[in-house]
Amino acid sequence: MKFARFxxxxxxxxxxxxxxRLRAIQGDLFSGDFRVTRASYPLSRVKLLPPSRPFNYxxxxxxxxxxxxxxxxxxxxxxxxxxxxFSPWYxxxxxxxxxxxxITVPVDCPVLExxxxxxxxxxxxxxxxxxxxxxxxxxxxxxxxxxxxxGAWHLSGLWKQKMCDGFGPVGPWIExxxxxxxxxxxxxxxxxEEDRGSTRDMVHNCYAIVSGISxxxxxxxxxxxxxxxxxxTRGLNPGEVVEVExxxxxxxxxxxxxxxxx
Amino acid sequence: MKIARFIVDGFACYGxxxxxxxxxxxxxxxxxxxVTGLTFPLSRVKLLPPTQPVNFWNIGLNYQHHLESRVEEYGEGLRERIKHLNPFxxxxxxxxxxxxEAIVIPPGLPDFIDxxxxxxxxxxxxxxxxxxxDAPDYILGYTIADDVGxxxxxxxxxxxxxxxxTSDSFAPVGPWIExxxxxxxxxxxVRVNGHEExxxxxxxxVRNCYEIVSGISxxxxxxxxxxxxxxxPSxSRPLKPGEVVEVExxxxxxxxxxxxxxxxx
Numbered sequence: 078m079k080f081a082r083f084x085x086x087x088x089x090x091x092x093x094x095x096x097x098r099l100r101a102i103q104g105d106l107f108s109g110d111f112r113v114t115r116a117s118y119p120l121s122r123v124k125l126l127p128p129s130r131p132f133n134y135x136x137x138x139x140x141x142x143x144x145x146x147x148x149x150x151x152x153x154x155x156x157x158x159x160x161x162x163f164s165p166w167y168x169x170x171x172x173x174x175x176x177x178x179x180i181t182v183p184v185d186c187p188v189l190e191x192x193x194x195x196x197x198x199x200x201x202x203x204x205x206x207x208x209x210x211x212x213x214x215x216x217x218x219x220x221x222x223x224x225x226x227x228g229a230w231h232l233s234g235l236w237k238q239k240m241c242d243g244f245g246p247v248g249p250w251i252e253x254x255x256x257x258x259x260x261x262x263x264x265x266x267x268x269x270e271e272d273r274g275s276t277r278d279m280v281h282n283c284y285a286i287v288s289g290i291s292x293x294x295x296x297x298x299x300x301x302x303x304x305x306x307x308x309x310t311r312g313l314n315p316g317e318v319v320e321v322e323x324x325x326x327x328x329x330x331x332x333x334x335x336x337x338x339x
Numbered sequence: 340m341k342i343a344r345f346i347v348d349g350f351a352c353y354g355x356x357x358x359x360x361x362x363x364x365x366x367x368x369x370x371x372x373x374v375t376g377l378t379f380p381l382s383r384v385k386l387l388p389p390t391q392p393v394n395f396w397n398i399g400l401n402y403q404h405h406l407e408s409r410v411e412e413y414g415e416g417l418r419e420r421i422k423h424l425n426p427f428x429x430x431x432x433x434x435x436x437x438x439x440e441a442i443v444i445p446p447g448l449p450d451f452i453d454x455x456x457x458x459x460x461x462x463x464x465x466x467x468x469x470x471x472x473d474a475p476d477y478i479l480g481y482t483i484a485d486d487v488g489x490x491x492x493x494x495x496x497x498x499x500x501x502x503x504x505t506s507d508s509f510a511p512v513g514p515w516i517e518x519x520x521x522x523x524x525x526x527x528x529v530r531v532n533g534h535e536e537x538x539x540x541x542x543x544x545v546r547n548c549y550e551i552v553s554g555i556s557x558x559x560x561x562x563x564x565x566x567x568x569x570x571x572p573s574x575s576r577p578l579k580p581g582e583v584v585e586v587e588x589x590x591x592x593x594x595x596x597x598x599x600x601x602x603x604x
Contacts, residue, residue: 165501167501170431236425242559
């Protein structure tokens with residue numbers, strides 16, 4: 078089932094996707110105590126919002142070998158020594174935007190690179206849970222683009238690299254019934270395929286990730302974890318449109334715009 | 340004016356602190372509000388962290404004395420790195436705990452923590468690319484933070500500070516927000532088990548509060564309720580379960596947290 082968070086007539090709701098319509102739900106999606114109402118809206122009439130408002134938005138570093146090998150070209154030994162290590166890092170809830178919202182390239186950003194990824198959505202509070210219990214704490218999965226301010230910004234701290242406004246598109250909705258470890262991740266720019274990966278190639282799988290983070294940092298309903306870039310990337314330019322599709326979930330699509338304030 | 344967030348009889352709200360009482364506030368402290376006549380003794384309420392931020396920013400190495408001792412330990416390369424503003428995120432949700440709550444050392448980390456008593460900015464209005472001159476208009480007030488850590492990341496074989504800085508309870512904040520003070524002329528006093536360990540002054544900040552708000556807002560919009568912890572004047576020492584750390588800024592109040600070990604699961 079697909080659940081989207083959306084805005085219509087100035088109000089925000091969760092809704093279940095039914096064909097090309099959203100049927101508003103009443104109650105709390107994450108507790109499971111909800112019902113699907115008869116109030117439905119065509120997708121074309123609503124504005125899709127990010128699938129949740131998390132306390133925490135985590136990323137996982139170096140989670141696909143192909144991507145690590147790609148980053149070695151630029152970063153060398155700094156990446157090599159991190160290979161294999163479980164490396165969660167804190168991305169920031171403040172940078173999250175929805176599908177179709179523009180991504181602004183800060184005027185002094187050397188290069189802004191895409192990273193299309195599978196994103197876990199936490200459903201139930203998880204604190205020091207086992208890998209076996211992790212599936213029960215996950216409500217579903219969505220698509221993310223873990224944008225990366227690269228070049229010289231790789232040396233100036235994670236904040237500008239990963240946390241700038243708009244560097245965290247997430248969406249379009251949550252899919253609750255999908256095997257996360259058998260999914261393709263396809264990234265396109267202006268309609269042309271640029272990168273394709275598979276979640277079969279994750280170094281640390283989704284359940285190990287949720288269990289691992291929860292040993293130290295409680296995960297809350299709505300929290301998001303983006304699970305790593307699978308392959309190659311390149312810099313994006315204002316005027317381009319980047320799409321990340323995960324068949325079985327949906328497509329996250331965002332236009333790139335220039336910084337209006339120099 | 341001191342504004343606290345608290346819970347009483349299962350109901351959470353904001354209130355104005357006056358002496359040993361708190362008067363409930365109706366409305367939003369980030370917009371329109373009024374102080375009501377509903378009053379509780381402070382002893383009857385449980386103080387909560389002063390806000391639920393979207394982002395809890397933290398500035399490392401913002402005092403010259405602290406920098407010098409780190410340079411001694413880690414080399415001159417550190418000087419170059421702090422020429423540029425380099426905040427990190429402390430974690431929202433369960434990282435943040437109120438005054439009086441325990442700092443809990445989890446299984447899987449060694450049995451000690453470092454404290455860092457700091458002045459903490461509380462944002463009042465959405466701030467996007469504001470100048471240092473305009474920054475005061477975006478600040479609601481100030482509170483106290485203890486930037487707890489579990490030692491350097493490489494000590495644990497890590498490459499990010501995910502568990503050394505963001506573990507549950509590693510971000511005590513409180514006790515409340517003081518809205519009327521000059522942040523650049525206050526003392527920060529740390530006591531362990533009642534004995535004074537450190538005393539510093541915000542006059543020694545390398546970057547002041549307004550420069551910090553301006554610098555972060557250049558790339559990352561600051562939201563009402565966001566908090567920014569502005570660095571500790573001196574390096575810390577390891578503290579163990581059973582000890583109690585207090586951070587006092589006389590114009591604000593005292594943030595006090597006992598240290599405990601988590602029961603092994």
